[in-house]
Amino acid sequence: xxxxxxxxxxxxxxxxxxxxxxxxxxxxxxxxxxxxxxxxxxxxxxxxxxxxxxxxxxxxxxxxxxxxxxxxxxxxxxxxxxxxxxxxxxxxxxxxxxxxxxxxxxxxxxxxxxxxxxxxxxxxxxxxxxxxxxxxxxxxxxxxxxxxxxxxxxxxxxxxxxxxxxxxxxxxxxxxxxxxxxxxxxxxxxxxxxxxxxxxxxxxxxxxx
Numbered sequence: 001x002x003x004x005x006x007x008x009x010x011x012x013x014x015x016x017x018x019x020x021x022x023x024x025x026x027x028x029x030x031x032x033x034x035x036x037x038x039x040x041x042x043x044x045x046x047x048x049x050x051x052x053x054x055x056x057x058x059x060x061x062x063x064x065x066x067x068x069x070x071x072x073x074x075x076x077x078x079x080x081x082x083x084x085x086x087x088x089x090x091x092x093x094x095x096x097x098x099x100x101x102x103x104x105x106x107x108x109x110x111x112x113x114x115x116x117x118x119x120x121x122x123x124x125x126x127x128x129x130x131x132x133x134x135x136x137x138x139x140x141x142x143x144x145x146x147x148x149x150x151x152x153x154x155x156x157x158x159x160x161x162x163x164x165x166x167x168x169x170x171x172x173x174x175x176x177x178x179x180x181x182x183x184x185x186x187x188x189x190x191x192x193x194x195x196x197x198x199x200x201x202x203x204x205x206x207x208x209x
C-alpha cells in the first residue's frame with residue numbers, strides 16, 4: 001500500500017511543514033473522515049470537554065465544531081490555510097459559531113490565552129524529537145492549571161511504516177511526566193479513509209497540574 005500513498009518530505013503520508021500539509025489538502029487527507037472521531041465524540045457526549053476549548057491541529061474543524069455544537073467556546077488552529085478555509089465554510093454551513101486561525105501549534109503561547117480543554121487528534125505524532133519538546137512547552141502555556149488535554153495518536157501497535165511516527169506508551173508517560181497527571185491511557189483506534197478497520201492508536205486523557 002505504501003507505494004501508492006501521497007508522499008511528504010519524510011516519507012509516505014508523513015507531512016511535516018506547512019507546504020506538506022497544504023499539499024495534502026489539495027485532495028482529502030486520510031485523516032479527514034468528514035465527521036468527528038468516534039472516541040472523541042464519546043468524550044464530548046460524556047461532558048469531558050468543558051469551558052474554553054482549543055482544537056490544536058484542527059484540520060477541517062470537525063472536533064472544533066462538535067465543541068461549538070455542545071455550546072462551548074471553541075477555537076481551532078491549524079498550520080494549513082486550506083484546512084482552515086474548509087473549517088470556516090463548514091461552520092457557516094452548519095450555523096455554528098467557532099473561531100478558526102491559521103496558527104503554528106508550536107507557538108500556542110502566542111495566542112495570549114489559556115484554555116480549559118485542549119484537543120489533539122493526530123497532532124502529537126507528527127513531531128520529531130526537537131519539535132516535540134517545543135510542542136510540550138507550547139501546550140503547557142496554553143492549558144490552564146487544572147485544564148484537560150485529550151490526545152488521539154498513532155500507536156506502536158500499528159504495523160507497517162507508512163503514515164505518522166508510531167508512539168509508545170513509554171514515550172507518552174516520559175513526555176508528560178512534568179506538569180501533567182495522566183488520568184487514562186487506553187488502546188484505541190483512529191478512523192482513516194485508507195482502511196475501514198482504522199489504525200491502532202492511543203487515547204490519552206490528562207490534567208495540567
